[in-house]
Amino acid sequence: MKIVLQNLTKQFESRHKKGETVTAVNNLDIEIPDGKLIGLLGPSGCGKSTTLYMICGLEHPTSGKIFFGDDDVTELEPENRGVGLVFQNYALYPHLTVKQNILFPLQNLKGDQKMSKNEMLDRAQTAARLVQIDELMDRKPNELSGGQQQRVAIARALVKTPRVLLLDEPLSNLDARLRLQTREEIKRIQRETGVTTVFVTHDQEEAMSISDLIVVMKQGIMQQIGNPQEVYDNPQNLFVAKFLGTPPINVFSGKILGGRLYIGDDCIIDIPGEADRDVSVGIRPEGFIPDENGALRCRLKNIEVMGRDCSVILENDASQNPCIRAIIDSDISVKTENGIASFNIKKNKLFVFDASTEERIYF
Amino acid sequence: MDSKKSNKKAWLYLAPAIILLAIFSFYPLLNTFRMAFLNGYNGMEVVGGEKFTIGIQNFKTVVGNVDFKQYLKNTILLCVITVPISTTLALLIAVALNSIKAVQKVFQTVFFLPYVTNSIAIGMVFNAMFTQVRVGSLVQTYGIINNIIGVFGIEPINFVNSGSTWGANMFVVCFYIVWHALPFKILVLLGGLQNVNKQYYDAAKIDGTSKTRTFFKITVPLVSPMLAYVIITSFIGGFKEYSSIVGIFGETMGPAGSSGQMNTIVGYVYNMLPKSNLGNASAASLILFAIILVVTAINGYVSKKKVHY
Structure with missing residues (x-):
C-alpha cells in the first residue's frame, strides 16, 4: 500500500x-x-x-x-x-x-x-x-x-x-x-x-x-x-551530512576565494564559478588520503589502530569539531613533518555548504 | 559488628513498639481468648471464691441467642449488599473521573468529602433526610427523600421512624454505607487507573476494541490489585459495621419501638459489656474474628486466581 x-x-x-x-x-x-x-x-x-x-x-x-x-x-x-x-x-x-x-x-x-x-x-x-x-x-x-x-x-x-x-x-x-x-x-x-x-x-x-x-x-x-x-x-x-555516518563527518570553517576552496590557509580544490563567501566544509572520515604533498595540513594527535583500518586523530584550527577523525587503511602509513600530517581529499567525500544557510553548494 | 551486640541494639530499638503492642494489642487479644473460654465470665471472681470453669458455654449462649442470630443476619446482609454495589459504583465513578480532564480535581474533592465527615454526623443527617415528623398519628412533615419520591407519585415510605419495617431500615443503612464507602474506594481505584500506561488504550484503539471490551478486558484486569484490596478491606469494614447504625437510629440500634432491629455483631458485643457479660462479648468477638478470617481467606484465594499483579 x-x-x-x-x-x-x-x-x-x-x-x-x-x-x-x-x-x-x-x-x-x-x-x-x-x-x-x-x-x-x-x-x-x-x-x-x-x-x-x-x-x-x-x-x-x-x-x-x-x-x-x-x-x-x-x-x-x-x-x-x-x-x-x-x-x-x-x-x-x-x-x-x-x-x-x-x-x-x-x-x-x-x-x-x-x-x-x-x-x-x-x-x-x-x-x-x-x-x-x-x-x-x-x-x-x-x-x-x-x-x-x-x-x-x-x-x-x-x-x-x-x-x-x-x-x-x-x-x-x-x-x-x-x-x-x-x-x-x-x-x-x-x-x-x-x-x-x-x-x-x-x-x-x-x-x-x-x-x-x-x-x-x-x-x-x-x-x-x-x-x-x-x-x-x-x-x-x-x-543531514552531520546526522548520518559514524564516525561523524568532520566539519571545517572555510571560504571560497577566487574560485578556490580554502580551509585555513590550505587551498583544497578548485571550485570555478562560485562567488566568494564563507562556507562550511564537510569531509567524511574515509575521505582522507595521506600524501606528503597533500593539500590539507593537520596536526597529528594520535593513531588508533583498529585492525582492519585505523583511525587517525587530527587537529586543525579551522575545524568546528574539537578533533578530526580520519579512517585510513591500516597498511598505509601516515608520515609527519614536525608533527604535521598532510592529506589529499577524495572529491566525492567532500561537501561544501553555505556558512549561513547551511545548504549544499554543488560544484 | 558483633552479632550479639547488634541483636541487643535491635531489640532496644524495637522495644517502644513492642512494649506498646504488648500492652494494648497482644495482651487484650490473648485475654479475649481466655475470657471467651471461661464459662459465664463476668470480670469478677465468682462469689464464694469459686473459679470459672473452662468450656464453650459462652459460645453456646451467644449462638443460641435469638437476637444474636438477627444481628448476624443483619451484618452479613449489609456486607453482601453494600460491598458489590459500592465497589462497582466506585469503579465506574473512578473511570469517569479519569477520563475527564477539565474539572477532575473539583469532582475528586466533592467525592472525597464524605470521607472527612464524622460518621455519626452523617448518620444524623441521613436520619433527617429519611424521617417523617408526626404529631400523634398525623404526619406533619416529610424528610427530603419522601418529598423527592413524592414527585414521582410514590406514596411516602416510613423509612426510619417508629413502626418502620426491617426492609426499609436496611435500605437506609445500605444507602448510608455505600455512600460513605465510596470516597476511599474511588481514591484507591483512581490512583490505580492513573498508573495504567496510556499506550494500552492506544493499542486497544488501533485494534478497534469496543468500549465495553476495553473496560472488561483491559481496565478491570489492570486495576485488579486495587480492586482486590478495596473488596477485602470493605468486607472487613462491613463486618465491623456499627457507627453508621448508631448515627442513623441512635443507641437503640433500631427505630423507636423496635430497638435492636438493625443491630450488628459489634453492636451485640457492646451490648454485653455493661451487663458484665464479658465472656459472651469475647465469644461473640471471636465468632466475628472467625467469620472475617474465613471471608478474607476466600477473598485471598479468589484474588490469587483473578488478580494480575
Missing part, C-alpha cells in the same frame, strides 16, 4: 494560554512506495513519532492529508485504517498470555469480518511462526525477554494483516547485540509479508542498515528523502 502524506502539519497548543503553539510537524510531503521499509530518522523532538502517530490515526493532523493508496484516511479512526502499530515499550497486555495478546485484535472484529475460533487460532499461529515465537504461546509477557516481547508485539500488529505496519523506535529497548539481530529480523519479516512498513528511529546506523528509503527530519521539517547510500553520499544540507 502506497502512503502519501500531503502538506501534513501538526501543531500542539501550549498548555498556558499565552504560550506559543508548537509545530511538531511542518508541511510534510512524503510519498512512500508500496511494499518498502521506510525509516523516519531524526534527533529527538523532530516530529518523527508524531508523524507516525498521525499515520496510524492516534494523532489528528492540524492540516494536510494522508492517503493509503487512493483512499483518503485523514478522517478515519485508527481501527478503520488497517494499520498495525508496535509501540516503543511494546504495550503488551500484561495479564494476557502471548496467545491471548495476539488473538486480541482478531477478537475485536465485528460483522462480516468476524472469524471462527479455529480461524483465529490459525491466524495467530501463522503470525507467531512468522516472528518465531510459536513455542512461547502460553507465556505471560513478563516471562519473556525484551527481544521476545518485541516479536510478540510485531505478531500482534501483523495478525490482522494490516495494510501498513508502523514501528515506533522498535530497537531502542534492546541491548546492543539483540539490536543487530532484531533489525535483520524486522527486515526479513517485512520482506516475507511485503507490507509497507514505516519505522521511527533516532539511530542513523539502524535506519541506514535496513531501510529501503530514509526520511531525515529536523524540527518537523523534512530535510531529505532517498535511499540510505544516496543520502549519505549526497547530503543536501549540513544537518
Whole structure:
C-alpha cells in the first residue's frame, strides 16, 4: 500500500494560554512506495513519532492529508485504517498470555469480518511462526525477554494483516547485540509479508542498515528523502551530512576565494564559478588520503589502530569539531613533518555548504 | 559488628513498639481468648471464691441467642449488599473521573468529602433526610427523600421512624454505607487507573476494541490489585459495621419501638459489656474474628486466581 502524506502539519497548543503553539510537524510531503521499509530518522523532538502517530490515526493532523493508496484516511479512526502499530515499550497486555495478546485484535472484529475460533487460532499461529515465537504461546509477557516481547508485539500488529505496519523506535529497548539481530529480523519479516512498513528511529546506523528509503527530519521539517547510500553520499544540507555516518563527518570553517576552496590557509580544490563567501566544509572520515604533498595540513594527535583500518586523530584550527577523525587503511602509513600530517581529499567525500544557510553548494 | 551486640541494639530499638503492642494489642487479644473460654465470665471472681470453669458455654449462649442470630443476619446482609454495589459504583465513578480532564480535581474533592465527615454526623443527617415528623398519628412533615419520591407519585415510605419495617431500615443503612464507602474506594481505584500506561488504550484503539471490551478486558484486569484490596478491606469494614447504625437510629440500634432491629455483631458485643457479660462479648468477638478470617481467606484465594499483579 502506497502512503502519501500531503502538506501534513501538526501543531500542539501550549498548555498556558499565552504560550506559543508548537509545530511538531511542518508541511510534510512524503510519498512512500508500496511494499518498502521506510525509516523516519531524526534527533529527538523532530516530529518523527508524531508523524507516525498521525499515520496510524492516534494523532489528528492540524492540516494536510494522508492517503493509503487512493483512499483518503485523514478522517478515519485508527481501527478503520488497517494499520498495525508496535509501540516503543511494546504495550503488551500484561495479564494476557502471548496467545491471548495476539488473538486480541482478531477478537475485536465485528460483522462480516468476524472469524471462527479455529480461524483465529490459525491466524495467530501463522503470525507467531512468522516472528518465531510459536513455542512461547502460553507465556505471560513478563516471562519473556525484551527481544521476545518485541516479536510478540510485531505478531500482534501483523495478525490482522494490516495494510501498513508502523514501528515506533522498535530497537531502542534492546541491548546492543539483540539490536543487530532484531533489525535483520524486522527486515526479513517485512520482506516475507511485503507490507509497507514505516519505522521511527533516532539511530542513523539502524535506519541506514535496513531501510529501503530514509526520511531525515529536523524540527518537523523534512530535510531529505532517498535511499540510505544516496543520502549519505549526497547530503543536501549540513544537518543531514552531520546526522548520518559514524564516525561523524568532520566539519571545517572555510571560504571560497577566487574560485578556490580554502580551509585555513590550505587551498583544497578548485571550485570555478562560485562567488566568494564563507562556507562550511564537510569531509567524511574515509575521505582522507595521506600524501606528503597533500593539500590539507593537520596536526597529528594520535593513531588508533583498529585492525582492519585505523583511525587517525587530527587537529586543525579551522575545524568546528574539537578533533578530526580520519579512517585510513591500516597498511598505509601516515608520515609527519614536525608533527604535521598532510592529506589529499577524495572529491566525492567532500561537501561544501553555505556558512549561513547551511545548504549544499554543488560544484 | 558483633552479632550479639547488634541483636541487643535491635531489640532496644524495637522495644517502644513492642512494649506498646504488648500492652494494648497482644495482651487484650490473648485475654479475649481466655475470657471467651471461661464459662459465664463476668470480670469478677465468682462469689464464694469459686473459679470459672473452662468450656464453650459462652459460645453456646451467644449462638443460641435469638437476637444474636438477627444481628448476624443483619451484618452479613449489609456486607453482601453494600460491598458489590459500592465497589462497582466506585469503579465506574473512578473511570469517569479519569477520563475527564477539565474539572477532575473539583469532582475528586466533592467525592472525597464524605470521607472527612464524622460518621455519626452523617448518620444524623441521613436520619433527617429519611424521617417523617408526626404529631400523634398525623404526619406533619416529610424528610427530603419522601418529598423527592413524592414527585414521582410514590406514596411516602416510613423509612426510619417508629413502626418502620426491617426492609426499609436496611435500605437506609445500605444507602448510608455505600455512600460513605465510596470516597476511599474511588481514591484507591483512581490512583490505580492513573498508573495504567496510556499506550494500552492506544493499542486497544488501533485494534478497534469496543468500549465495553476495553473496560472488561483491559481496565478491570489492570486495576485488579486495587480492586482486590478495596473488596477485602470493605468486607472487613462491613463486618465491623456499627457507627453508621448508631448515627442513623441512635443507641437503640433500631427505630423507636423496635430497638435492636438493625443491630450488628459489634453492636451485640457492646451490648454485653455493661451487663458484665464479658465472656459472651469475647465469644461473640471471636465468632466475628472467625467469620472475617474465613471471608478474607476466600477473598485471598479468589484474588490469587483473578488478580494480575
